[in-house]
Amino acid sequence: xxSRPETPLLDRVSTPADLKRFSDSELARLAHELRAETIAAVxxxxxxxxxxxxxxxxxxxxxxxxxxxxxKLIWDVSHQSYPHKILTGRRDRIRTIRQKDGLxxxxxxxxxxxxxxxxxxxxxxxxxxxGFAVARDLGGAPDTGAGxxxxxxxxxxxxxxxxxxxxxxxxxxxxxxxxxxxxxxxxIAPPTGAMSSYLMRLYSEAPFHTLKDAAKGAVSLLPEPFQxxxxxxxxxxxxxxxxxxxxxxxxxxxxxxxxGHDLDQLLPVLRTVHQRAxxxxxxxxxxxxxxxxxxxxxxxxxxxxxxKFDVVTGQQKKAPSNAPSYTKVFGxxxxxxxxxxxxxxxxxxAMPDGTGLNLFAERYPSRCFDVGIAEQHGxxxxxxxxxxxxxxxxxxYSTFLQRGYDQVVHDVAIQRLPVRFAVxxxxxxxxxxxxxxxxxxxxxxxxxxxxxxxxxxDEAELKHMVATAAAHDDGPIAFRYPRGEGEGVExxxxxxxxxxxxxxxxxxxxxxxxxxxxxxxxxxxxxxETLEARGISPTVxxxxxxxxxxxxxxLRLAAEHEALITIEEGAVGGFGSHVAQLLAEEGVFDSGLRxxxxxxxDVFIDQASPADxxxxxxxxxxxxxxxxxxxxxxxxxxxxx
Ligand SMILES: Cc1ncc(C[n+]2csc(CCOP(=O)(O)OP(=O)(O)O)c2C)c(N)n1
Ligand SMILES: CC(=O)[C@@H](O)[C@H](O)COP(=O)(O)O
Ligand SMILES: [Mg+2]
Numbered sequence: 001x002x003s004r005p006e007t008p009l010l011d012r013v014s015t016p017a018d019l020k021r022f023s024d025s026e027l028a029r030l031a032h033e034l035r036a037e038t039i040a041a042v043x044x045x046x047x048x049x050x051x052x053x054x055x056x057x058x059x060x061x062x063x064x065x066x067x068x069x070x071x072k073l074i075w076d077v078s079h080q081s082y083p084h085k086i087l088t089g090r091r092d093r094i095r096t097i098r099q100k101d102g103l104x105x106x107x108x109x110x111x112x113x114x115x116x117x118x119x120x121x122x123x124x125x126x127x128x129x130x131g132f133a134v135a136r137d138l139g140g141a142p143d144t145g146a147g148x149x150x151x152x153x154x155x156x157x158x159x160x161x162x163x164x165x166x167x168x169x170x171x172x173x174x175x176x177x178x179x180x181x182x183x184x185x186x187x188i189a190p191p192t193g194a195m196s197s198y199l200m201r202l203y204s205e206a207p208f209h210t211l212k213d214a215a216k217g218a219v220s221l222l223p224e225p226f227q228x229x230x231x232x233x234x235x236x237x238x239x240x241x242x243x244x245x246x247x248x249x250x251x252x253x254x255x256x257x258x259x260g261h262d263l264d265q266l267l268p269v270l271r272t273v274h275q276r277a278x279x280x281x282x283x284x285x286x287x288x289x290x291x292x293x294x295x296x297x298x299x300x301x302x303x304x305x306x307x308k309f310d311v312v313t314g315q316q317k318k319a320p321s322n323a324p325s326y327t328k329v330f331g332x333x334x335x336x337x338x339x340x341x342x343x344x345x346x347x348x349x350a351m352p353d354g355t356g357l358n359l360f361a362e363r364y365p366s367r368c369f370d371v372g373i374a375e376q377h378g379x380x381x382x383x384x385x386x387x388x389x390x391x392x393x394x395x396x397y398s399t400f401l402q403r404g405y406d407q408v409v410h411d412v413a414i415q416r417l418p419v420r421f422a423v424x425x426x427x428x429x430x431x432x433x434x435x436x437x438x439x440x441x442x443x444x445x446x447x448x449x450x451x452x453x454x455x456x457x458d459e460a461e462l463k464h465m466v467a468t469a470a471a472h473d474d475g476p477i478a479f480r481y482p483r484g485e486g487e488g489v490e491x492x493x494x495x496x497x498x499x500x501x502x503x504x505x506x507x508x509x510x511x512x513x514x515x516x517x518x519x520x521x522x523x524x525x526x527x528x529e530t531l532e533a534r535g536i537s538p539t540v541x542x543x544x545x546x547x548x549x550x551x552x553x554x555l556r557l558a559a560e561h562e563a564l565i566t567i568e569e570g571a572v573g574g575f576g577s578h579v580a581q582l583l584a585e586e587g588v589f590d591s592g593l594r595x596x597x598x599x600x601x602d603v604f605i606d607q608a609s610p611a612d613x614x615x616x617x618x619x620x621x622x623x624x625x626x627x628x629x630x631x632x633x634x635x636x637x638x639x640x641x
Contacts, residue, residue: 171251331356
């Protein structure tokens with residue numbers, strides 16, 4: 001008689017408390033099922049795969065040992081949190097991840113009590129965990145009592161200054177706090193930098209401390225083990241590197257390295273430190289990004305992010321496109337320009353492929369610098385390069401440049417240094433949602449004296465703007481462009497150097513002028529087609545520059561039309577605000593011009609397709625048409641007889 005198939009353990013987990021009832025061998029089986037479920041779910045949705053697969057055992061062990069949500073488990077970046085979401089009551093919605101109205105691809109406080117701190121930008125976890133630890137000790141959560149704070153941070157995220165600022169503070173405060181360093185020797189691309197080499201030395205030489213050393217440092221916080229598996233822990237800890245590490249110098253007890261895929265190592269170590277730690281402890285865990293799924297393990301990015309895929313073959317299902325991506329146009333144009341100009345160099349903060357600088361690095365490795373996840377340093381390093389006579393292009397996503405803003409102001413703008421900022425992922429980016437939206441750069445760059453700020457309306461324009469930036473030695477200059485494919489326009493052989501502060505006319509019309517800054521121009525064109533059918537023919541211009549503004553163009557549009565509408569893929573305070581300021585200063589409003597500025601609304605827009613997000617934002621063709629009709633006092637389509 002055939003034996004009855006066992007009920008999957010995962011089906012018996014509705015909250016992490018259920019893990020407490022499992023034996024260690026059942027936890028190992030659960031990890032196996034959790035990995036399979038993660039792969040199956042991401043194959044249907046796409047998303048971040050490799051990082052989550054690398055922490056499956058760690059996720060199980062942490063939830064088995066600690067008492068979430070009372071204990072605060074904080075995932076750095078949190079792109080690895082899919083297995084955590086599955087175990088914390090969100091399995092039934094995991095196939096909605098990164099979609100409209102679905103689960104976020106990152107941890108999010110409003111989504112679950114098991115997500116005590118939201119993330120998506122890296123290297124914030126230790127600071128946040130320390131905040132929780134201090135709040136606990138100050139009695140900040142009297143109803144839930146004194147929970148632990150645990151930060152799980154990757155080796156890539158550990159390259160950022162913020163992580164060290166936090167450890168410096170934690171070592172000083174000496175609060176009980178756990179940092180799990182999840183070291184998989186990968187960032188999005190292979191990690192760079194001396195810190196990465198240091199971590200590698202810690203385990204390539206392990207065990208480099210003798211039993212005598214083990215009597216000191218971290219092991220001193222461990223008692224004679226008396227619980228399940230602790231004998232093994234003691235044996236293991238004898239072989240670990242303790243004392244003498246950088247982390248110890250910062251005031252942490254250091255334990256490691258341990259195999260992060262072996263629950264027989266993870267569970268006893270976590271149980272022991274959970275039992276006995278009194279101050280900050282760093283546990284160095286070695287894992288493999290993409291673990292347990294061959295197509296991810298063997299991919300160059302270790303399955304960091306993927307489209308939907310076939311589980312059996314690993315083949316990704318991507319929609320074909322003829323238009324080159326903006327990122328590629330940037331990378332190729334810069335690489336071509338660099339062949340004539342040995343002063344052109346490039347800086348990326350751990351995103352060589354995402355920014356297209358991988359193309360540049362292949363051709364000019366000595367002029368391309370991956371500084372790690374270190375946007376602040378990257379900006380000031382570029383400022384130094386510029387001051388030293390080079391022509392640096394600092395290629396950073398709009399959302400990540402936020403982290404280097406003081407450096408943009410203090411090191412670049414005030415000194416009028418000609419750093420060229422390639423601001424990729426401008427505007428709404430889609431599945432990564434609000435944390436990754438490039439909503440603010442127009443505002444935060446255009447308000448800086450002496451800055452030149454451009455936005456490309458299409459990929460040919462981007463090519464011109466890269467050339468313009470290369471030729472621009474008179475102070476800092478930025479050009480922004482969105483994620484994804486271009487408009488499919490014909491590409492010029494070479495980028496042409498644009499006149500600074502000059503826009504271009506797209507079409508001459510009557511009564512209303514639309515002045516577009518960036519890639520909303522495509523939607524403006526669509527709106528015009530529908531408006532033409534109603535007998536309304538707007539004038540359309542592409543501003544190209546938010547700073548300096550094309551005063552002549554703007555004042556002419558204002559003088560020759562009843563109404564002027566600006567549109568941009570950015571928050572209030574950007575292009576439209578600068579145009580309004582100019583019009584006000586020139587007294588144009590006094591003569592009755594009707595002015596409207598279409599910007600992102602004052603809310604954080606959740607993930608969806610970029611088109612859906614722009615619809616929510618009210619910046620699509622339909623809303624442009626409605627805006628034109630309303631400013632002209634014409635009834636909108638919905639009200640047509
Ligand atoms: C401030 C910031 N810069 C860049 C990124 C883009 N980014 C997301 S994950 C990642 C790599 C993280 O590597 P690691 O911490 O080692 O985690 P792993 O993916 O290897 O698990 C990068 C560069 C980011 N999220 N935040
Ligand atoms: C987690 C993270 O910050 C990155 O992986 C990000 O999702 C990359 O975005 P792109 O896909 O736009 O490069
Ligand atoms: Mg890593």
